[in-house]
Structure formats: C-alpha cells, structure tokens
Amino acid sequence: MSDTEKTFTLTNDQTGESVKLPVRDGTIGPSVIDVRALYAETGHFTFDPSFTATGSCKSRITYIDGEEGILMHRGYMIEQLVEKSNFMEVAYLLLNGNLPDQTQYEDFRHTITYHTMVHEQVHNFFRGFRRDAHPMAVMCGAVGGLSAFYHDSLDIWDERQREISAHRLIAKMGTLAAMAHKYSIGQPFVYPDNSLDYASNFLKMCFSVPAEKYEVNPILAEAMDKILILHMDHEQNASTSTVRLAGSSQANPFACIASGIACLWGPSHGGANQEVLEMLAEIGNKKRIPEFIEKAKDKNDPFRLMGFGHRVYKNFDPRANVLKKYADQVLQELGIQDEQLELAMELERIALEDPYFIERKLFPNVDFYSGIILKAMGFPTSMFTVLFALARTVGWVSQWKEMIEEPSLRIGRPRQLYVGPAKRDYIDIKKR
C-alpha cells in the first residue's frame, strides 16, 4: 500500500491491534473501504445482513443519489432519457455504455425486432400451467426454460454468444409477457409484428385479437415506452443482486434472468405495484385513509403502506414524480376519471404530513403510481410485476454482461455470524 493511498485504520480496542484498509473512490458518490483483506488480517468478517452499507461490485451503469433524488443511467439523468429518448435507445445505452449513432441505433433496433419471436415449442410451456396461474410464476418457468432452446448462445465466455443471449432476452421478454397475459385470459397468442416499435408491438401482442383489426393507441404506446424506461435499471437492488450472484456461478444468462424474476416478484420489491392497487381497492374511499395510515404505523400490524419507502431514496423517488405526471396525462387523454388516482394523491398528501412518515423519510416510490397507469391501459393487476420484469430485463442483462466482463470475476460466497449450537455428540434416539 503506497503512502499516498487513502486508507481507513481499524483498531481492535481490546488488543490494540489495527489494520489499514484501502479507500477506493468512484466517479461520484460515496467512496468505499476495501475490506477484502480484513479476514486474512484480523480473523473477523464484516456483518451487514441486508447490505445496508455494503458495496457488492463496481459498476458503470446506474448511479442513484438517495438524498438528492437523482437517478442516472451511464451519466444521463432519468428525466432527460424519459423526455428525449425511447426504450430501444436506452436499452442500447445500458448494454453498450453510450448513446448509439443512427447506424448503431438502426442495427440494434433491427436485431431486437427480429429476435422477438419465440420457438413454437415454447407455446407448449404455457399450456402446462393452469389458466389462473400468476403470470409471474409462468414467466419464471418460461424464461428459465429458454436455456433449453438456445444451446448456441450459452457459452458465457464467448463475447458473441453473450451478445446474442442479451439480445434474445430483451427481444423475447415482451413476447413472453404478452403470452402470459393472453394465456391468463384464455385468448390466443398474438405473434410479434416487426413493423412496430417495441412498446407498440407489446401492446398489440397483449390487446389485439385475431377477429378484429387493431390500431395501437399512440398515447398508450408512448406511455408504455416511458414506463419501460423508468423501470429499466436501478443499481444493485435485490433482483439485480440476485442476477449477479447467479451469474457469478457461471450459470447461463436465461437461468440468471429467471432468478431475477423470482426475486422481483416479492411484495417488498417489484410485487409492490400490484399490492398498491389492491391496497387502494381495500381502502376504498378517502374517509378510510386515516384508518390505514394508523395501521401502517402500528408495529403490531404487518400492514405497510405499499408503494411507500425506499432503501436508498430518502427524499423522493424521481421515477414516482415522472409517473405521477404521466398518470394524470394518460387518464386525461383517455378520458378516464380514476377515483383511485384521486385516492392515491390524497393518501400521499396525508402520509407526507404525518410525522411517522416524515421522520422515517418515507415517500412514494416507483410502484405507487405505476399501477394506476397500467390499469388505465387495460392490464390486470396480476400483470403489473410482469411489466416491471419486462423492463428490468434490460438492466439485469446489462449488469450480468458487465459482471461477466469484469476480469476479477469470482463466485459470490458470503460468510456468516454463526449463532447455532456449539459442538455436541450424537445421542441415540433411545436415550433422548
């Protein structure tokens, strides 16, 4: 360790022994204390069960400032990307690191478009599920099963195969998500239409039927495109960390993304958007809001205000602000007077005046308003987390690719604080 290198010194107050640990600086944001030598030098592990203060990797993809409510992808603010870009261009940016020029954009768009069809045998996957299966259960199975179809792109050490897998996953997630929706409502699957952009194609696969002509509503297509951008990536959240850990064992990319889908499904994570709508339905009207606010504050009641709070954002979630604006706009343009939006805004107003939420810095997160728009677009609540997974596949795949390309890739293997029984001898059952 050179004299000029920044360090932290950790001292054992009982023995006086100390260890110097290097400090690593990023481009922006908190520096890190590199503890990789800690166990070898002190015989101690760090202890951070929910990773509240642990950096698990280096990444160039997304930066979040929780205090300032900043979300950037490859240095571009989310507000600018939502306003000026589109799903395909932001997907290129996350995967490749820079905005594409016209040729790169057209090539990427063409590649993704021409990978949207799935193998015809995949249709049989769906037929094994009950019609009332939760679409996220179907997605876990279908995406994991893609490993069985693409043996030509499972070698993670081959750059070209990594790229093909990334393209296939981004392209086919929309088709699979639409198929999950169609299967759950008993309608026939709709094949992709290569003449449409990604968001429009997705809406057509979800809402058209063979018996009628279908014109994509441009307002809905634009809203869908923006919703996909807003959900694309979010640093090392639970599902992205799951994908990285699965990928660190060199599992194939389809299996890794399936693990991310499984983790995202949880109500504390991506499953919250469905829970928000169910919570608003349970609250029913503004008069019952105080009752639910009290329930959320009651430590003896497991109820939480779904769509509120965030591990990182302690001021506001910039995505919620954009979605709130879009919710208003989409409902107005569709001529929908949605009482649940009124209810949600009143719930937000009351909660943000309550000391419990103010002290804990609990604000609406990305899930609080997204469901209101998705419901207005015609999606059942059970599809909300599938749409989150559809968008987040771009981030998962980008983070997986970045990890595999990291020269120091090793399998992730945390340790623990053991608090179980000390060594003891086996006792024969007759003597217990």
Ligand code: SDX
């Ligand atoms: C996503 O990580 C990401 O980036 C995730 C995500 C992404 O894009 O990938 O942003 C997507 O998952 C958004 C979050 C969606 N989940 C919800 O909306 C579910 C409701 N929110 C929470 O359960 C909670 O806020 C979390 C899970 C989001 C964050 O949990 P933390 O950081 O572990 O916070 P915590 O559980 O330790 O809570 C701190 C305090 C506690 O009270 P005290 O014990 O200090 O008295 O705040 C309270 C909690 O009880 N609290 C809530 C609350 N959220 C936290 N109380 C009531 N309602 C809530 N929603």
